[in-house]
Every structure is written in C-alpha cells, then in structure tokens.
Amino acid sequence: MSYPKTSRAAVVATYGEPIEIRELPVPAEHELEPGALLVRVDVASICGSDVHQWDGLVQALVPASLPIILGHEMMGTVVAFGPGPREDSIGQPLAEGDRLLWTHVYCGQCYECRVKHMPTMCRRKKQYMRTNCERFPYLVGGFAQYCYVFPPSGRVRIPDGVPDGVASAASCALRTIIHAFDRVGRIEPHERVVIQGAGPLGLFAVAMAADAGVRDLVVVGGPAPRLALAQRWGARAVVSVDELPTAEGRLARVRELTDGTGADVVFELSGAPYAFAEGLDFLRPGGRYAVVGQLGGPLTPVQAALIVRKQATILGVQSADIGQFWKALEFVRRTGDRFDFEAMLTTRYPLARINEAIQSMRAFREIKPLVLPWGEEAR
Ligand SMILES: [Zn+2]
Numbered sequence: 001m002s003y004p005k006t007s008r009a010a011v012v013a014t015y016g017e018p019i020e021i022r023e024l025p026v027p028a029e030h031e032l033e034p035g036a037l038l039v040r041v042d043v044a045s046i047c048g049s050d051v052h053q054w055d056g057l058v059q060a061l062v063p064a065s066l067p068i069i070l071g072h073e074m075m076g077t078v079v080a081f082g083p084g085p086r087e088d089s090i091g092q093p094l095a096e097g098d099r100l101l102w103t104h105v106y107c108g109q110c111y112e113c114r115v116k117h118m119p120t121m122c123r124r125k126k127q128y129m130r131t132n133c134e135r136f137p138y139l140v141g142g143f144a145q146y147c148y149v150f151p152p153s154g155r156v157r158i159p160d161g162v163p164d165g166v167a168s169a170a171s172c173a174l175r176t177i178i179h180a181f182d183r184v185g186r187i188e189p190h191e192r193v194v195i196q197g198a199g200p201l202g203l204f205a206v207a208m209a210a211d212a213g214v215r216d217l218v219v220v221g222g223p224a225p226r227l228a229l230a231q232r233w234g235a236r237a238v239v240s241v242d243e244l245p246t247a248e249g250r251l252a253r254v255r256e257l258t259d260g261t262g263a264d265v266v267f268e269l270s271g272a273p274y275a276f277a278e279g280l281d282f283l284r285p286g287g288r289y290a291v292v293g294q295l296g297g298p299l300t301p302v303q304a305a306l307i308v309r310k311q312a313t314i315l316g317v318q319s320a321d322i323g324q325f326w327k328a329l330e331f332v333r334r335t336g337d338r339f340d341f342e343a344m345l346t347t348r349y350p351l352a353r354i355n356e357a358i359q360s361m362r363a364f365r366e367i368k369p370l371v372l373p374w375g376e377e378a379r
C-alpha cells in the first residue's frame with residue numbers, strides 16, 4: 001500500500017501552550033523495523049490524561065522529552081508491515097487494511113514484566129504521547145494521521161461490528177477498567193459496588209458491573225446527563241455531586257443505599273483529589289478499593305487507620321496490557337446491543353481544532369470527544 005511521505009500531527013512543544021499542527025516524516029516501508037507496523041489513525045479519542053499531559057500535571061510524575069504528539073487512545077488501519085510474521089498478539093492473522101488497537105511498549109524482559117507479571121510497571125516501558133517526536137520514528141502519538149507501532153507493542157485486530165469510535169475508547173478507558181476488574185477479582189452476585197466518577201471510566205465500569213450482575217450498583221458523580229446514562233446502563237442509584245456538594249452528605253446517602261454497611265467494592269474513577277478519602281469511607285469492612293483515576297494534583301488528608309479498621313484491600317491500577325485490550329474489544333462486541341456505547345461519544349473534531357477539543361474536555365463539556373486526523377474522510 002503506498003502512502004504519503006509526511007503526516008500532520010498535533011505537537012506539544014511547551015506545556016500549557018497552544019498545540020501546533022506540524023508535518024512530520026512518515027517512515028518509509030524499508031525503514032520499518034522487524035515487527036513494527038505503520039498504521040493510519042482513523043479515530044483518536046481524547047482521554048483525561050491527554051488534558052493533563054498537555055497542561056503539565058503528569059510531567060512531574062512521568063517526565064517526557066518535548067516535543068511530543070498528544071494522544072494515546074486511538075484506533076487505526078494497518079498500512080505497512082516491517083519484516084516478520086503478519087499476525088496480532090493473540091495469533092490472529094493480520095493484513096493490510098485490518099483495523100487495529102495497540103499497546104504501549106513493555107519490554108517483556110525485566111523483573112516487573114517477567115517476575116511480577118505486571119507489564120504496565122515495566123521499567124523500560126515506552127509510551128505513545130510521552131515519546132519525543134523529533135527522532136525516528138517521529139509518529140509516536142495518537143493525534144496524527146499515521147502512527148508507528150513499535151516492534152514490542154502488543155497489537156490486536158478489532159472485530160467486525162465494533163464501531164471505530166467505540167474501539168478507540170476501548171484502547172484506553174475500557175481496557176483500563178478491564179484491568180481494574182481483573183485486579184479486584186471476582187465480584188460475587190451478592191456484593192455491592194460503588195463507582196466514583198461518571199466520566200468514560202465510570203460509565204464503562206457501570207456496564208461491566210451491570211453485565212457481571214452485582215447486588216447493588218451506585219454511581220457517585222455528575223453532571224446529570226452522565227448520571228442518566230449510568231442509570232440507563234444499570235446503575236440502581238446515582239448520587240449527584242452537584243446536589244450533594246459535601247462529603248458528609250454523600251457518605252450518608254451512600255450508607256443509606258447500601259443498608260448502612262457500605263460497598264464490598266469501590267472504584268475510584270473520578271480523579272478528584274478528595275475522592276480517595278471519600279471512597280475509603282464508602283467501603284464496608286473487608287472491602288476492596290480499586291484506585292484508577294488519580295493522576296496527581298494536591299495532597300489530601302486521609303484517615304489511614306480506616307484501612308486497618310476495615311481490613312481494606314487497596315489496589316492501584318495503571319494502564320493495561322494486550323490481554324485487557326482484547327477483553328475490552330470482546331466486551332463491546334458482545335454487549336453492544338445492550339449498552340449504546342456510542343452515546344458516550346460526543347463532538348467530532350478535525351485535527352486542526354485540537355486546541356478547542358482539549359479546552360472543551362477540560363471544561364467537562366464532553367464525555368468522550370473524537371479527533372479525526374483525516375477529517376470526515378474517516379470511514
Ligand atoms: Zn488514557
């Protein structure tokens with residue numbers, strides 16, 4: 001398949017400054033390393049981490065070498081292969097024209113990868129959106145017309161019937177929720193679940209928990225349209241942070257909704273700095289708490305003795321590996337009739353309007369906006 005020599009890309013040269021659209025070189029076919037792929041990015045969705053990568057919040061914790069191409073939640077079509085087998089990471093054949101999701105780079109050779117079996121903790125990990133775009137292979141982020149898939153990146157073919165935008169949202173938001181459910185372990189049908197946050201992470205978690213069949217499913221978050229979607233997807237009750245602006249008020253309501261005992265499993269998916277302390281309060285004795293949404297921000301006080309008194313299990317969850325990408329795609333393929341995942345997808349922006357898209361996301365006017373690097377030419 002022939003393709004152009006340059007690609008448009010949304011580049012962050014300075015944190016917090018307007019994103020620039022630049023033309024970057026597209027690696028030629030003979031330059032692709034063994035196991036590498038070149039992918040045409042059809043849809044890239046915006047994740048909360050993109051906003052915080054742009055504004056510099058993440059920089060303190062995960063340093064990146066600027067300039068970078070923003071975007072790490074995307075899907076695309078294979079246009080060229082480096083030398084090597086033409087199959088995905090679960091052994092399915094892969095051909096030019098196939099739709100694809102791919103992971104960050106995990107080396108598969110370090111203590112974290114091999115002994116801990118926690119590839120997302122890989123000490124040699126390389127992440128799209130946090131890799132310098134002035135050096136080969138240049139196209140190392142989602143908000144660009146093409147992306148270079150590094151040889152060690154896990155990759156999985158998108159099944160037919162999964163829409164591009166939903167597949168894109170599966171590549172960060174949903175695969176992370178799958179990872180969180182993997183970490184929490186089996187949730188029994190008699191257990192109660194509280195989800196903090198009604199953004200894309202929270203909504204996907206509602207769908208997962210509703211599909212699993214839990215006793216009670218309560219969502220704490222806002223604004224109202226997102227809570228309505230959560231209810232449509234199976235939340236038994238919602239607690240609006242707009243209607244109940246204090247932690248005490250929300251705790252009283254959650255207690256009421258959980259027979260005075262609290263939840264067996266709580267998911268922190270809001271990213272609000274105060275949410276962790278509040279989530280500990282929502283837990284019943286012996287509960288499990290998956291913390292996913294926190295990215296940085298100010299220190300907040302926590303009553304650490306609650307962890308002892310409740311004998312709580314706290315589980316941090318970061319990103320995901322290829323198995324979770326595959327499970328995410330299977331989940332949306334299997335449950336697409338039950339949950340209208342496309343209701344989560346809000347405005348569609350061409351690449352040239354990336355600054356507007358980021359600002360709109362930042363102002364919580366969007367649930368999951370899409371960036372179309374090819375404009376409406378995308379399928
Ligand atoms: Zn993300």
Ligand SMILES: [Zn+2]
Pocket residue numbers: 106107108109110111112113114119121122123124125
């Ligand atoms: Zn590793």
